[in-house]
Amino acid sequence: MSVQVEISERNKVYGRSPLLTDAVMHYCPGCSHGTIHKLVAEVIDEMGLQDNTVGVSPVGCAVFAYNYIDIDWIQAAHGRACAVATAVKRLNPERMVFTYQGDGDLSAIGTAETIHACNRGENIVVVYVNNAIYGMTGGQMAPTTLLGMKTATSPHGREAAIHGYPYKIAEMVAVLDGVCYVTRQSVQSPAAVRKTKKALRQAFENAMAGRGLSFVEVVSSCNSGWKMSPVDANRWMEENMFPFYRLGDVKVVTPTAI
Amino acid sequence: MKETVIIAGFGGQGVLSMGKILAYAGVMQGMEVSWMPAYGPEMRGGTANVTVIMGDRPVSSPIAHEFDSAVILNQQSMDKFEPMVRAGGVLIYDTNGITRHPVRTDIEVWAMDATGEAARRGMTRMFNTMVLGGFLTVRPVVSSESVVEGLRRSLPERAQKSIPANEEAMRAGAEMIERVV
Amino acid sequence: MEDIKLIKGNEAVALGAIRGGCDGYFGYPITPQSEVLETLMELRPWETTGMVVLQAESEVASINMVYGGAACGKRVMTSSSSPGVSLMTEGISYLAGAELPCLIVNVQRGGPGLGTIQPSQSDYFQAVKGGGHGDYHMIVLAPASVQEMYDHVFDGFDLAFRYRVPVMMLADGIIGQMMEKVVMTRQRPRWTAEEIAEMSDSWATTGKHSGRERNVATSLELDSQVMEQRNERLQARYRQIEEREVRFEEHGMDDAEYVMVAFGSSARIASETMEMARRDGMKVGLLRPVTLWPFPSKRIAELAAAGVKGILVPELNAGQMVEDVRLAVQGGSDKKIPVWHYGRLGGMVYSPDDIYSELKRRSDECAG
Numbered sequence: 001m002s003v004q005v006e007i008s009e010r011n012k013v014y015g016r017s018p019l020l021t022d023a024v025m026h027y028c029p030g031c032s033h034g035t036i037h038k039l040v041a042e043v044i045d046e047m048g049l050q051d052n053t054v055g056v057s058p059v060g061c062a063v064f065a066y067n068y069i070d071i072d073w074i075q076a077a078h079g080r081a082c083a084v085a086t087a088v089k090r091l092n093p094e095r096m097v098f099t100y101q102g103d104g105d106l107s108a109i110g111t112a113e114t115i116h117a118c119n120r121g122e123n124i125v126v127v128y129v130n131n132a133i134y135g136m137t138g139g140q141m142a143p144t145t146l147l148g149m150k151t152a153t154s155p156h157g158r159e160a161a162i163h164g165y166p167y168k169i170a171e172m173v174a175v176l177d178g179v180c181y182v183t184r185q186s187v188q189s190p191a192a193v194r195k196t197k198k199a200l201r202q203a204f205e206n207a208m209a210g211r212g213l214s215f216v217e218v219v220s221s222c223n224s225g226w227k228m229s230p231v232d233a234n235r236w237m238e239e240n241m242f243p244f245y246r247l248g249d250v251k252v253v254t255p256t257a258i
Numbered sequence: 259m260k261e262t263v264i265i266a267g268f269g270g271q272g273v274l275s276m277g278k279i280l281a282y283a284g285v286m287q288g289m290e291v292s293w294m295p296a297y298g299p300e301m302r303g304g305t306a307n308v309t310v311i312m313g314d315r316p317v318s319s320p321i322a323h324e325f326d327s328a329v330i331l332n333q334q335s336m337d338k339f340e341p342m343v344r345a346g347g348v349l350i351y352d353t354n355g356i357t358r359h360p361v362r363t364d365i366e367v368w369a370m371d372a373t374g375e376a377a378r379r380g381m382t383r384m385f386n387t388m389v390l391g392g393f394l395t396v397r398p399v400v401s402s403e404s405v406v407e408g409l410r411r412s413l414p415e416r417a418q419k420s421i422p423a424n425e426e427a428m429r430a431g432a433e434m435i436e437r438v439v
Numbered sequence: 440m441e442d443i444k445l446i447k448g449n450e451a452v453a454l455g456a457i458r459g460g461c462d463g464y465f466g467y468p469i470t471p472q473s474e475v476l477e478t479l480m481e482l483r484p485w486e487t488t489g490m491v492v493l494q495a496e497s498e499v500a501s502i503n504m505v506y507g508g509a510a511c512g513k514r515v516m517t518s519s520s521s522p523g524v525s526l527m528t529e530g531i532s533y534l535a536g537a538e539l540p541c542l543i544v545n546v547q548r549g550g551p552g553l554g555t556i557q558p559s560q561s562d563y564f565q566a567v568k569g570g571g572h573g574d575y576h577m578i579v580l581a582p583a584s585v586q587e588m589y590d591h592v593f594d595g596f597d598l599a600f601r602y603r604v605p606v607m608m609l610a611d612g613i614i615g616q617m618m619e620k621v622v623m624t625r626q627r628p629r630w631t632a633e634e635i636a637e638m639s640d641s642w643a644t645t646g647k648h649s650g651r652e653r654n655v656a657t658s659l660e661l662d663s664q665v666m667e668q669r670n671e672r673l674q675a676r677y678r679q680i681e682e683r684e685v686r687f688e689e690h691g692m693d694d695a696e697y698v699m700v701a702f703g704s705s706a707r708i709a710s711e712t713m714e715m716a717r718r719d720g721m722k723v724g725l726l727r728p729v730t731l732w733p734f735p736s737k738r739i740a741e742l743a744a745a746g747v748k749g750i751l752v753p754e755l756n757a758g759q760m761v762e763d764v765r766l767a768v769q770g771g772s773d774k775k776i777p778v779w780h781y782g783r784l785g786g787m788v789y790s791p792d793d794i795y796s797e798l799k800r801r802s803d804e805c806a807g
Contacts (some may be wrong), residue, residue, distance in 0.1 A: 057488075070647065072646055074655075074656040074657075075537070075658070077506070083503035087511075112496055112499070113500050171468075278445070292619050293445070304698035317712065318711040318714060318791075319707050319790075323792060427739070
């Protein structure tokens with residue numbers, strides 16, 4: 001039986017965001033970054049903010065984010081994205097400004113800049129991709145690496161006595177008065193992707209409305225760093241990451257409460 | 259003309275602001291001036307000093323190790339700066355707390371009890387302008403009118419009302435200073 | 440009537456920033472430069488010119504805020520003192536690599552380490568030879584008066600935008616803390632969004648509009664061949680700067696037998712030494728580099744070739760600029776003349792007499 005498909009706008013159920021460039025992404029197959037990039041691009045596009053947005057990319061796997069989303073970008077020094085974004089937003093209050101950072105960049109070397117931007121209540125969005133490992137440098141331990149997890153610098157598994165404990169920076173920044181929205185999401189399933197997009201939209205709207213800093217953590221897999229297949233990595237994430245990094249909203253300050 | 263002045267004492271005595279008033283008065287008279295503090299840990303109780311250089315030509319070095327005149331307000335400063343007054347120069351000091359009086363005979367030495375007089379008149383906050391009044395009597399590098407004009411221009415609005423009291427303090431200082439050597 | 444103020448060097452930087460149309464200042468307290476941030480916070484320029492002033496959580500954050508602001512085509516600056524500038528050097532390297540204009544003020548104090556809060560000139564190497572990683576230069580201005588601390592804010596921004604390089608004002612605790620008269624210039628307006636678009640649309644991250652490709656401020660390039668080309672472009676610009684922007688001042692050079700080369704506060708002290716020497720009949724000249732990079736090497740070579748008997752380089756360090764003077768003499772002249780260093784360390788400051796004694800000792804050696 002043959003099916004006739006009419007290709008027309010009327011029948012279109014999915015389109016690639018026009019803000020995604022044609023550049024081939026350098027991310028490993030199965031990596032979450034591509035999906036998160038797509039969601040960020042869609043939110044910017046849907047809010048009509050392409051010509052009004054400045055993104056700040058980190059040092060880490062997402063350093064080249066500027067190759068994939070067709071907006072103006074600033075590539076920040078390792079960990080300093082929130083300081084860079086602070087100045088961009090203060091000097092251009094009408095712009096949409098966001099950082100896109102990994103767990104090494106944000107929660108290790110950039111802890112100070114992150115916490116102080118949060119505490120000042122900068123009207124920016126922080127997109128925080130937490131895959132519990134340093135991807136770009138070849139799979140070393142991050143502050144977020146779970147206990148027992150093997151990495152290049154914890155080859156026998158992370159031990160608290162040697163390496164300290166994994167920590168939840170989302171919960172830490174949630175206590176700061178400058179922060180209006182903290183949520184932890186994931187992108188391993190269509191349902192999770194939809195929720196993450198909704199969270200990003202909320203965060204971007206908060207920033208444009210001047211409600212303070214919004215912090216969107218996306219718990220992600222790093223199948224290369226974890227040395228697993230993409231499918232196994234997602235399963236491992238659900239079984240091991242989610243019990244520690246619990247999904248859902250951590251803090252929501254409703255606009256009326258501000 | 260060029261005058262290199264060191265003003266030295268405790269932090270809290272108004273050493274730096276006295277230097278600033280002097281320098282500002284110089285500016286009022288169209289002079290070239292520099293005001294160089296010994297900065298850092300000097301706070302209330304610590305030592306403080308400032309070098310003020312004023313003249314009709316641009317000041318070359320703001321740093322000096324020899325002074326035309328010295329205004330000395332405590333013993334540590336006496337010990338440190340008495341030897342650094344040039345021969346023929348002037349040393350003025352407040353006698354309060356001075357246990358070793360100046361010994362040099364190749365300079366003019368003048369003394370005043372501004373601490374006591376300021377306390378008697380209930381104007382301890384005007385101590386430094388009282389000393390300045392004494393200094394300008396001995397060393398009239400600027401006129402007292404310029405000092406008042408400088409105060410008028412440099413003091414914030416809330417402090418303007420203190421100008422008459424400062425003028426009184428300067429007159430008192432001028433009257434009380436006495437030549438020792 | 441002229442607008443004259445009696446202010447500290449650090450206050451002059453703050454006023455220069457406001458009057459010079461600066462868009463943003465980001466800084467962190469450290470002695471002996473804290474008056475810059477204090478003055479700005481007192482004056483609240485955000486209510487008048489719209490200038491942003493922010494106390495950052497560290498010098499690291501400050502310089503990266505400068506990086507963000509500079510990327511947007513804004514006139515942005517920071518100030519600090521030696522240990523704080525060490526913390527900033529990573530960011531300065533990024534600014535140079537991403538070809539972003541900005542102004543960094545270093546009111547030097549003695550080191551190494553936490554060192555002292557007293558004045559020093561021991562960050563000369565850090566300022567002119569790099570400091571951060573990679574092959575880069577900043578234009579380095581060395582103010583010798585409070586007036587210049589004011590003027591160099593204007594000059595610094597002009598140079599930074601002319602060449603899209605970071606500019607450093609290398610002052611020290613003497614110039615920062617002393618008060619002198621400053622002739623204030625008229626308010627220079629901040630650039631409008633339209634002016635920024637007109638000047639910097641090819642690189643500033645002001646929001647991508649339909650008329651152009653997206654702008655990316657980055658120093659990253661993983662393809663070494665492309666990275667080499669980027670480096671060569673930077674080097675070509677540096678050669679252009681060396682050609683056009685050398686600034687110096689000289690006094691008493693017509694008949695000088697001995698020359699002092701000194702910058703910043705040392706030049707002020709040495710200028711009095713020169714007056715003393717001339718009163719004694721000694722023919723002494725003074726060359727004051729205003730730009731430390733690019734360095735007035737050509738002029739120094741000319742002086743050496745013209746028969747100067749010796750050059751004394753007084754600086755408040757263990758011998759840094761003297762190396763550049765020696766290079767200039769050796770590289771630009773067949774005559775081998777002696778170049779002497781004279782310094783004090785760790786926050787100690789020489790007097791005009793100290794330098795004069797050294798000058799006499801050296802010239803006697805020469806004559807003997």
